[in-house]
Every structure is written in structure tokens, then in C-alpha cells.
Amino acid sequence: xxxxxxxxxxxxxxxxxxxxxxxxxxxxxxxxxxxxxxxxxxxxxxxxxxxxxxxxxxxxxxxxxxxxxxxxxxxxxxxxxxxxxxxxxxxxxxxxxxxxxxxxxxxxxxxxxxxxxxxxxxxxxxxxxxxxxxxxxxxxxxxxxxxxxxxxxxxxxxxxxxxxxxxxxxxxxxxxxxxxxxxxxxxxxxxxxxxxxxxxxxxxxxxxxxxxxxxxxxxxxxxxxxxxxxxxxxxxxxxxxxxxxxxxxxxxxxxxxxxxxxxxxxxxxxxxxxxxxxxxxxxxxxxxxxxxxxxxxxxxxxxxxxxxxxxxxxxxxxxxxxxxxxxxxxxxxxxxxxxxxxxxxxxxxxxxxxxxxxxxxxxxxxxxxxxxxxxxxxxxxxxxxxxxxxxxxxxxxxxxxxxxxxxxxxxxxxxxxxxxxxxxxxxxxxxxxxxxxxxxxxxxxxxxxxxxxxxxxxxxxxxxxxxxxxxxxxxxxxxxxxxxxxxxxxxxxxxxxxxxxxxxxxxxxxxxxxxxxxxxxxxxxxxxxxxxxxxxxxxxxxxxxxxxxxxxxxxxxxxxxxxxxxxxxxxxxxxxxxxxxxxxxxxxxxxxxxxxxxxxxxxxxxxxxxxxxxxxxxxxxxxxxxxxxxxxxxxxxxxxxxxxxxxxxxxxxxxxxxxxxxxxxxxxxxxxxxxxxxxxxxxxxxxxxxxxxxxxxxxxxxxxxxxxxxxxxxxxxxxxxxxxxxxxxxxxxxxxxxxxxx
Ligand code: GLA
Numbered sequence: 001x002x003x004x005x006x007x008x009x010x011x012x013x014x015x016x017x018x019x020x021x022x023x024x025x026x027x028x029x030x031x032x033x034x035x036x037x038x039x040x041x042x043x044x045x046x047x048x049x050x051x052x053x054x055x056x057x058x059x060x061x062x063x064x065x066x067x068x069x070x071x072x073x074x075x076x077x078x079x080x081x082x083x084x085x086x087x088x089x090x091x092x093x094x095x096x097x098x099x100x101x102x103x104x105x106x107x108x109x110x111x112x113x114x115x116x117x118x119x120x121x122x123x124x125x126x127x128x129x130x131x132x133x134x135x136x137x138x139x140x141x142x143x144x145x146x147x148x149x150x151x152x153x154x155x156x157x158x159x160x161x162x163x164x165x166x167x168x169x170x171x172x173x174x175x176x177x178x179x180x181x182x183x184x185x186x187x188x189x190x191x192x193x194x195x196x197x198x199x200x201x202x203x204x205x206x207x208x209x210x211x212x213x214x215x216x217x218x219x220x221x222x223x224x225x226x227x228x229x230x231x232x233x234x235x236x237x238x239x240x241x242x243x244x245x246x247x248x249x250x251x252x253x254x255x256x257x258x259x260x261x262x263x264x265x266x267x268x269x270x271x272x273x274x275x276x277x278x279x280x281x282x283x284x285x286x287x288x289x290x291x292x293x294x295x296x297x298x299x300x301x302x303x304x305x306x307x308x309x310x311x312x313x314x315x316x317x318x319x320x321x322x323x324x325x326x327x328x329x330x331x332x333x334x335x336x337x338x339x340x341x342x343x344x345x346x347x348x349x350x351x352x353x354x355x356x357x358x359x360x361x362x363x364x365x366x367x368x369x370x371x372x373x374x375x376x377x378x379x380x381x382x383x384x385x386x387x388x389x390x391x392x393x394x395x396x397x398x399x400x401x402x403x404x405x406x407x408x409x410x411x412x413x414x415x416x417x418x419x420x421x422x423x424x425x426x427x428x429x430x431x432x433x434x435x436x437x438x439x440x441x442x443x444x445x446x447x448x449x450x451x452x453x454x455x456x457x458x459x460x461x462x463x464x465x466x467x468x469x470x471x472x473x474x475x476x477x478x479x480x481x482x483x484x485x486x487x488x489x490x491x492x493x494x495x496x497x498x499x500x501x502x503x504x505x506x507x508x509x510x511x512x513x514x515x516x517x518x519x520x521x522x523x524x525x526x527x528x529x530x531x532x533x534x535x536x537x538x539x540x541x542x543x544x545x546x547x548x549x550x551x552x553x554x555x556x557x558x559x560x561x562x563x564x565x566x567x568x569x570x571x572x573x574x575x576x577x578x579x580x581x582x583x584x585x586x587x588x589x590x591x592x593x594x595x596x597x598x599x600x601x602x603x604x605x606x607x608x609x610x611x612x613x614x615x616x617x618x619x620x621x622x623x624x625x626x627x628x629x630x631x632x633x634x635x636x637x638x639x640x641x642x643x644x645x646x647x648x649x650x651x652x653x654x655x656x657x658x659x660x661x662x663x664x665x666x667x668x669x670x671x672x673x674x675x676x677x678x679x680x681x682x683x684x685x686x687x688x689x690x691x692x693x694x695x696x697x698x699x700x701x702x703x704x705x706x707x708x709x710x711x712x713x714x715x716x717x718x719x720x721x722x723x724x725x726x727x728x729x730x731x732x733x734x735x736x737x738x739x740x741x742x
Pocket of ligand 1: 337367412463479527528529530546548549702
């Protein structure tokens, strides 16, 4: 039993192995939040003393005591236009002019299993089958608007999922201008907020700042979850570090506009409200209609940021990603993009395939440029038939020849977009989003197809399904290369235009659900100009996402480390590319590029013909090494190491669940003259076991080259004493060590 109801006290307590979450059905039916933190089955009402706070009004029925105000009490889901002046969860207006809601408890229900959502991805009970759902129904008497608060409890994951189902139970039409997934009031403590901001080719860079008075917003109103602000934030104590301290993560399972707001109020209480971005949101609810918000994943630990990350990793792998590929070894791939860009023909692709095969690559991915008259990137998106000048035997012919070489075949598509210069646009100019009477903004020569329209979503599904039915395609890279602007749908009635951005995402999810169900064996990799849509919503369908268009391994250290706070390495698309790097111009050792790409799905994105004989030998060695460690990367526990040495190196470790095997990697980013010893403590090992440093790979060079690492050490020695590494020398050298118990 992970959900307890204490009738007399009006308490509902959600329990996971190490955390507890509690709410109280309070006076007058207000649903109050009493606790979220370490596991403890106390009655936490004693924490919240009533007190008269000047200018914070009291509910009418409780006004005599003046001690109870919605403005000061922690709540589960805040209303608006009442006495709580802090961030609302709902902003609404009813046809009779009534603004806001005053939500009161009606009833609750405890159910077995996780809760699904209408048209939206949601976490499921994993292999252990353990999940329970609490549903609490609240109602606003004035408008009849009902809100069912949903809580999924995953006891062994230390994760609680939340969402709200809003139903118009009244007689007037209601417009929702905001409908948050959840609110979390943290009434005590001193908090830092870590968010993951960035830009194209520099995504998910962590920034940690103290939460200060007032409101802070982390949001995307770009139509997709975005390179700029990932829908994931962590709140932690000022003292929390990688290995200890309290922290709580909030991850929105959604790929569209999102907004997480933090408000530190007059009482020192922190409120976090998270959900769909509201700038372009207005949802009309007719009487009887209902609206589901996206799901928010909540996780708490008192064991530091590393533990919090691992909780999210396990949850995403075990309870969110539906693809059968999630737990499977992924093929090592060669992608044609940085090898040839748009300039290729069949002969070049076959040459790539032949040499890839010789090197041990398992899958050839044909990226952009294979369709329509796509010789430049200003045309042909939407015309998903092969370019016969480049591929004279069509896709079928090419795939046959590639498979004859002994490789699997993967294909790039960007089906949500259309070029102005395309047959699709000429036939259906109204399919692109654009405001009548205004020229639409063009992004990377593309326009956005209106996926809110079922006939366009159907076309998209049929187009991709057709490609997959007619061709033995093993892998799809599903790209999306521009932000959404000019929100106007040629088919929505005026009063529903404000629903477009969300309806687009619902259309996208419906297509992805149909495709992944019909083609479970196809490995899908998400992509949006690299990692612009790296979010839990997409991961529910695609087990991996191209992490960034930046393939420079040193830039990738920051990008991948930032990504690792919330997302597992099994989801991180990472490739070895040419040096100097095409995005940064930086030169790095070949082995370092591989060591960094091995913290992800691993593959290559270069022309093997440009490699030296020695580099080719090196590729073979890298691939065979990766085969020996890929299970660790995909399923192991991820540890970030050496936080104090950030400016000198980046290091990390994957450890198998049984702690028998571990892969340690360190990349030196800042060589020093006369350097201090390079020392790092390992983590996550069994102190009692003895580990053989079974394989060590250096990339770049060693200063003298004759320093030896010990052969066998106890887990205790490696974690408490650490490892002193030989002096690495030169530009961006690295070391990988595979440890195995004796
Ligand atoms: C995006 C992707 C790249 C590549 C190009 C092709 O930028 O992130 O990997 O597929 O599109 O146009």
C-alpha cells in the first residue's frame, strides 16, 4: 500500500521507499499540502500554524479566526481570483464573465496501477508492476468547473507523477487561459534552483542560482520544448551537492510550450507551478468537456544530485520509454550527414557502407537530401519520394545494396515541416501554419505543417508508414528543424484558435503512437536541430534523441553532462565526428572523441575514406570496446565525478546494477604546466569487492608513458582513496578504464 487515507485527520499520504508526500483535506474542503520529503509517516499538519497575516484575506466561513488564509497555507492546486495571490494553477473565464476558480474537495479514490492521459504520454507500471493512483476531485461551485488531481505513486522508483483533468461540470462555456499540471508548495527551507538552458548546438547547460523573492519563469513559447529551456528543473538545498543533501526534480512529460514558475512569497514559502506554456494557450471547454494536462514527474532524495539523476534515469528507462529498443543493444551506426551533407549519390553511399562494414559499423543512416529535388536545404521538404538522380534504383534498390553489404539501413525524415518550394506546398498551401493576411516567418527555409488538423496528421502517418511498409528500414531519425510561429490554423473555428499549439503536440503524439505501435521493431531516434526536443514526452515514443548538432567532444562534455541530470545515457544520441570539428573548428584526439560518444548510443558521423590506416584500426578497436561496455552505458548507474576539479577535467562512471562492472572515463580539458596530480575518487562500487582494472585506453598522450596503474584494487580503495592517474599530456587527452570484479 503506497497510498494511505486517514479519515479522521483527513490525511492522504503517498509513500515510496524513501520519500513521503502528504496532503490534507482541510477546513471547508481546501486541499492543503503538508509535506514532501524523506519517508516519514507522521501527521504533518503540526507544521502549518494558522496565523493572522496582514492583507491576506480569509475564506468567508473561516474569517472569524483570521488565522487561515489561502495566501499563506501550502496548497495542492491553487485557484485564482480568490484569496491566494500567489501563482495560480488555473486561469479561467466563464461565458457569464466569472473569472477564476475556488476549488474544494469533493471525493477521492485510490486505484491500482498508473494513470493514463487522453492523447498524452504517461508513465506506466514497470516490470515490478508496482504503481498506485490517487485521484482527488475538486470543484468550483460558481462555475461547476471540476479538477481531478491525479497522483501516480511508483514506490520503488521514488517517483510521483502528477496531472490534472479539468472538466466543465457547469452550464456555461469556460475558457482556460492556464491549466497547470501541478503545483508544489515548499513552505520551509532555503533553495537553489538548477535549470537547463542553452541554444542550438549548446543545449541543456546547468545553471544553479539561489531562489530569491519574486517570480522566476523557465519556459519555452517556441512551440517545442526547445534548445533554450528544457522542461526540467531541480530545487535543492543551498548545501546540496552531488553526493548529499536534499533535492527535488520536476520534469514535464511534454514536448510543446511549457512553463515552470517559481515564486518565493512573503512568508518564505516557495511555490512551483509547472505545465503547458500559457502565452499561446486558450482552451475552450464546453459544458461536459474535459481537458487533460501533461504529466509532471516528481522525484525527491536526500542523497544529493547524483542520486536524483539516477532516480530519473531508472524511471525514464523502466516506466516511460515504451520502445522495445529501450533495453536492447543499439546498433553502432554511421550517419551520412557530416560525411556528405546534401551532396551524395548512390555510389558514394555504397562506398560509405562498404567501408563502414569493414570497420565494424552495423547500421548506415542516410540523412537529409535523399528525397524530392533536395539538392539545397531550401526545398522539397514534404516530397518524401526518392530523388532518382541521386538514387537511380530508388530507396528499395539502395537499401537492397546496403543490406547486401551486411548493414542495417536507417533513414532521416523531417515530416512535420514543408518547404515553400515543394510539390506538397504547391498542392496544399493551407497546410502550413500562417496568419491570413500576414507573411509567415520562415525558419531554415521551412514552414510548419498544421498537425492540429486530423487530415494532415493522417497524411503524415500514412507517408511515414508507407515508407516503412514498402522498405525494410531498421531505423528512423525523426527531425524537426524550426520553431513554431504564425499560429493560425486554416480549419479551427475562431474560438478554438488558442488551442492550436497544444493540438499540434496532440497531433504529433497521435502519429508517433500509431507509428511506434505499428512498427515496434523500427528504432526511432528523435531530433530537433540536435537536442531541441530532448524531453520526457518524446522519450515516451523514441528511446533515443540526437543530443546536439554540436559533435565537438569537448563542447559535448558540458552538453552531455547537463543532459545527464535528468536523462539517461541510453537516450543520448552521440557520434564520433571529424577533426577539426565542423561546428567549433577544434581539433581533438580520435580516442577522446570516441570516449565521449561512448557516454551515449555511439556511432560515427564522418567519411571513413578520410581516415588514416591507423585511425581505421582505431575505429575497429573502439567499436569492439563499445560492445563490451554498451550494457553498462545503457542500463548502468551513472555517476558524475570530480565536481571540485570541474575546471581541469570532466569525469564520469557507469556502474552495473550488481556492481560487478564499471566504466570510468576522464577527459582532461585544461592541461597545466607542472600539474597537480590527476586524482579522482570513484563512486558506486562495492567496497568489499576487488576490482581488476581490466582494460585501460588512453587517448592523446602520456607525459612519460611508463606510469602504471595498479592491477587490482578494492572498491573501498577506489572510492575512499581514489585513483591517481598518469600524467596526461597535450590537447584534450582522455582515459577510459573498464573495471571488473575478480
Ligand atoms: C538537423 C539535424 C542534423 C541533420 C540536419 C539535416 O540539423 O540535427 O543532424 O540531420 O538537420 O538537415
